[in-house]
Amino acid sequence: MPGGRSGLFLSRLAAVMLAGLLLLAPTRADDTEVDLALVLAIDCSFSVDSSEFRQQMEGLGQALMRPDVKAAIRAGAHQRIAITAYQWSDADTQALILPWVVISGDADADEVGRTLAAMPRKLAEGGTSISAALMFGDALFATAPRAPRQVIDISSDGRNNVGPPVNAVRDRLVAEGIAINAVTIMNEWPTLDTYFERQVVGGEGHFVIPARDYVSYAEAIHKKLLREITGPGVS
Numbered sequence: 001m002p003g004g005r006s007g008l009f010l011s012r013l014a015a016v017m018l019a020g021l022l023l024l025a026p027t028r029a030d031d032t033e034v035d036l037a038l039v040l041a042i043d044c045s046f047s048v049d050s051s052e053f054r055q056q057m058e059g060l061g062q063a064l065m066r067p068d069v070k071a072a073i074r075a076g077a078h079q080r081i082a083i084t085a086y087q088w089s090d091a092d093t094q095a096l097i098l099p100w101v102v103i104s105g106d107a108d109a110d111e112v113g114r115t116l117a118a119m120p121r122k123l124a125e126g127g128t129s130i131s132a133a134l135m136f137g138d139a140l141f142a143t144a145p146r147a148p149r150q151v152i153d154i155s156s157d158g159r160n161n162v163g164p165p166v167n168a169v170r171d172r173l174v175a176e177g178i179a180i181n182a183v184t185i186m187n188e189w190p191t192l193d194t195y196f197e198r199q200v201v202g203g204e205g206h207f208v209i210p211a212r213d214y215v216s217y218a219e220a221i222h223k224k225l226l227r228e229i230t231g232p233g234v235s
Contacts, residue, residue, distance in 0.1 A: 032102055035076035036229060037147035039137040040085040040098075041154040044121060045128040047188060048157065052214040053121050056155060059218030060085075061117025063225050070106045072229040080104035081229060082145045083112060085119075088133035090126030091163035097122055100144055129163035130156060130200055134180065138173050150178045151203075151228050155221065157185035157214075159195055167199045179203030181228060183220045187213040205232025 042056055063069060064083075073081055085098035097119050103109050137152040144150065152173070160166040170180060180201045184192040193210040201208055207227065211220035 037144040063222040064113035091129040095122035127162040174202040
């Protein structure tokens with residue numbers, strides 16, 4: 001990418017991330033410590049149609065309401081986690097849909113789950129900038145409650161095709177102590193899980209869970225949330 005375009009991209013991305021942080025600031029939990037600060041990144045690129053988007057949001061919301069996920073939250077040292085969520089597509093296109101919220105009981109999990117399951121699409125379709133999505137997610141940790149583990153949970157059905165090289169962004173985030181995990185929806189790229197293993201995920205206990213298609217997404221995101229909440233080393 002030529003220097004001029006790169007500078008413009010970074011300036012636009014910085015403005016988007018700053019807007020996200022301003023939205024988050026009023027809801028930051030003062031000195032709250034949680035077991036996990038989890039960033040949920042939902043793919044809204046060209047390859048995700050309206051039905052597939054709905055399956056993502058409903059699958060994610062329903063997973064948070066499942067009894068074993070609630071039990072995993074209760075089993076933590078602090079018995080609470082923090083979650084934020086955003087939709088993403090192009091290099092300068094991300095939309096915060098859930099500011100940081102602390103889940104400290106079953107009722108909280110149900111409320112957040114219902115909110116995400118019913119969430120409408122906030123973005124027009126665009127390219128697949130996994131790198132910019134990760135950078136946006138990284139910025140959200142500036143206002144997260146204190147946590148011993150910081151994780152970005154990204155779902156996608158495609159490869160990075162716009163923005164900076166994704167492996168370079170991944171390496172920077174991992175150096176900050178952030179773990180990146182993924183659900184790969186395999187309906188278009190049969191080897192997408194291998195691509196994510198090599199280029200996208202990283203950090204302590206990182207993993208990729210493949211979903212055959214969007215119908216399989218709900219079970220895949222449930223398994224991923226359970227592993228993330230419980231911690232590294234869980235299969």
